[in-house]
Amino acid sequence: MIDSQSYLTFRLHELTYGIETHLVKEIFQLPELTIIPETPGDIIGVLYLRDRTIPVMHLDRRLGQSIQECRLSDRVIVIQWKAIEIGIIVNEVLDVINIESNFLEPEPDYGREHHINTAFINKIATILDTSIILLNTEALIRQPDEVAGVIAEADTLENQALEPEGKAPILSNFFDLYCPQTSEIEQDTFRQRTKELQLPLEIGETDGSIPLAVFSLGKEYLGCDLAVVKEFIDIDKVTPIPCCPKHIVGNINLRGEIIPLVDIRSVIHFAEAEKPATQAIIVQINDISAGIVVDxxxxxxxxxxxxxxxxxxxxxxxxxxxxxxxxxxxxxLLSALDLAKIFAEGNLVVG
Structure with missing residues (x-):
């Protein structure tokens, strides 16, 4: 049996990167960051994410490249390695994919060719002529005491700002430093994102949270437990299966493995799709491997x-x-699905 690992893939400029899915805590649009003086060069600010202080790294700087301006469309991926949480800024989040070991190759020259510090590259995966740089998380994240120092300094500055008679320190402006071309409207959008991310959870605490993959069927937003997700894919060619139930869309060939595609709309009483789906979520539930078509x-x-x-x-x-x-x-409004129950009790005959 070939070993495989699930990766979240993303894009920074013209290159595609991957990081282990189990390390990913949250993904959201880039907000305005708080600038902290004298932080390590690749940490460009911090984010007060509900009850946590998250240092945010610009991946350009960490990889030894020239930093480019931040954009309203950029994303922050919060990852956790051991006890350290840190955000990394990327241009675009792509897919979760399952990469088998036979697609991996060492990194002898790829990093140098693209002016990337090779210490941060674990392996290179080549899939459908696309090279994916799999990052070395241990090397990517700084020493724990340096990250702790950034967090402590940020918390001190926040407390000073909250003191009634205290004089808040003058900090550098995020927009002047990292996105000087943004308009007033765009800056307001950055600030609104910051406010929303600072809001406490309405119910409960953050401990015990579960990661959900968010997708849509029609106009409805749905989520499924990331633990059962093997990868996200674009649907290419579907082979119809004669005399099958209506919920079976057909089979696809996923790197040599035949995967049935399933439409769960009938089980949860959603309206039929208006057009063929172009994306699917590959899930593994017990001994069932299937693709759920989504919009x-x-x-x-x-x-x-x-x-x-x-x-x-x-x-x-x-x-x-x-x-x-x-x-x-x-x-x-997002509905969290129990996919295990859907497959066990929803009369979804698969295979």
């Missing part, structure tokens, strides 16, 4: 169990059992 894949977020509100009483009991509950995702 769009958005994000990976962490939701605490206590944040989930009960499914509305108006929802029929035979459908309600397939949902863990409801939560808020970017001002939209």
């Amino acid at each position: 769009e894949i958005f994000d990976v977020v962490h939701i605490n169990q206590e944040q989930l509100s009960p499914t509305p009483t108006g929802v029929a009991a035979e459908i309600k059992k397939y949902f863990h509950g409801m939560a808020i995702y970017e001002k939209n």
